[in-house]
Amino acid sequence: MRNIDKIRTSLGLDNIYGLYFSHKGLSSLLPLQRPDSQTGLAADSKCDPLTGSCQRDGMSLEPIASPEPEALALFRPVEIEQKKKELNRPLPVDCETQAYRLRISPVGHQVNLPVFMAGERPAATYLDITLESDAEAAITLVTAKTEEPIFLNINLEANSRLDLNVIKMPGYISWQLLSYRAAVGDGASLRQHSVNLDSSAYQAGQVFLRGEGAEARTQTAAFVNSFESQRFDMTIRHEVPHTVSDMFNHGVILADGFGCFAGRGVIVKGAFGSKAEQDSRFLALDPTARAEAYPVLIIDEYDVEAGHAGSVGQMDAEALFYLQSRGLTLEEAHSLITAGYLFPILHDMGRCVPALQKTVAYLQQRVIEKVSL
């Protein structure tokens, strides 16, 4: 079985159509269970392998010209330059890209599209994603052993809803570089979940709430291994009234690991009635673990609700005592609390996209294995 099929099967994503970016470029993945496709390699009549274009279930995909470096430069937030020294692998913006445009139309249900990026790829990947008015989609981006940058340019038209799930495939350790920009229109909603349980990563997000009633909720679960580093930069700008944002990040760091959550909630003048919340926390499992949490709010309007919390700490001694007082050993209590630190993000991902229940169960199991060591 190919690695890509093992990954799809492990995540429970082998029975739905998906996109696959590999060293050969883009290909489509058919459900593995289909009798005419035991390997997932059978020709897809709805996709043209020569042009890379594809149309199915409200989705249309076509190649586009690679964006200019100036356009890619927008994907690198200013703060990165300031913090560059802390990044072993800054986000390159003068690189060659393979660029595609993905449009999703409303079809009366949530379109579920897994996108796999695995192995060494010939160039960075640029995806221009548009959800048309009233469209609903879950895009689950899975990366494995691929270090080329990924750029997502997302446009959510009125009343559309996107669940963007970014999963670094456990066990396939490699750098992950991802940056996305999202414009959210009237009444539209972006929910983003990121899960990385082993690899170094840099992930940036810039969300622009541009329509009244627009919402953005982002959640991150990070398990930082020894000598790895994971950094998440997230900015959400409230540009019009009555917009809502919520960032929720939890990370666990082993000895000599480094983690950083830098969140910025910006409410511009005139964006009254908006709400912005942030909660970023790290659990350090060793005195040599390093972590930084920056829950920043920049507010230029009076009539708003905003709150932020950030913490870096060790395990709560009272919680350990409580679990031990019920008969759990210190090691069992330690494991349960550590796993519980990341589970709320996984549980929420499963609630937002019920089709990902098997994916969530797989990730939970990986967390349990890691904390049981």
Added chain:
Amino acid sequence: MSRPVLEIKNLSCSVDNKEILHGIDLTVRGGEIHVIMGPNGTGKSTLASTLMGHPSYQVNGGQALLNDEDLLAMPVDERARKGLFLAMQYPAEIQGVTNADFMRTAMNAKLPADHQIGVFPFRKALNQAVTELEMDPSLPDRYLNEGFSGGEKKRNEILQMKLLKPAIAILDEIDSGLDIDALRIVGQNVTQMAQARGEEMGLLLITHYQRLLDYIVPDYVHVIMNGRVVRTGDKELAEKLERDGYEWLRQEAGLEAEPADAAPAADLLSGLPL
């Protein structure tokens, strides 16, 4: 199961280098219900936490034996597996761990590896306990104590006691934060469990108020003052305390008032630029 016995002999202990208990003697046997009362700050909860092995409490002397085994030499989890249970005054909130997952882990911690409880028997027992305690049916799938009201937390402690079936259960101010109905439900459940288990379980209740004893009738009532047991009686003693307060007992025992913990406000403010 044989009749459990918890023997506390001349136990003294400190918190932050300040001695709180100055020699407690108490024996609780299976089938008995003991109640500890006393003014604030006299060491009631200190006794409970010390017996369970809270790391903030240092034992200075004395013994605590559970079925003739040295409780104080055991780590916290071993005390629990030997049958000691503490329903806490302020149970910890643990995000991401559901009540059901935690309870099953805790129940299995007391069982041998080849006799672990299965999912279906566990769910049946859990649902029954939830129903008996008139709790929210969604409770098993909620995170452990997170977002629970004060009353829900206390009921959740009793739920754990029902499922874990301890030999000696210590309930530390289980009645605080409960409304009238919740107090009745908790009281009735504790009494039913005590009756059903008979001599297999002994109970040690810590409370400030006689009202809990309307539902859980004690065999013994002990009063702790200044870190010692100064009087032992029955339910009538609790009623007298409710009626007359502690001053008469303090005078009878020749004790001075408890030293105040907090420094006077004037001292706290001294040195500040006012």
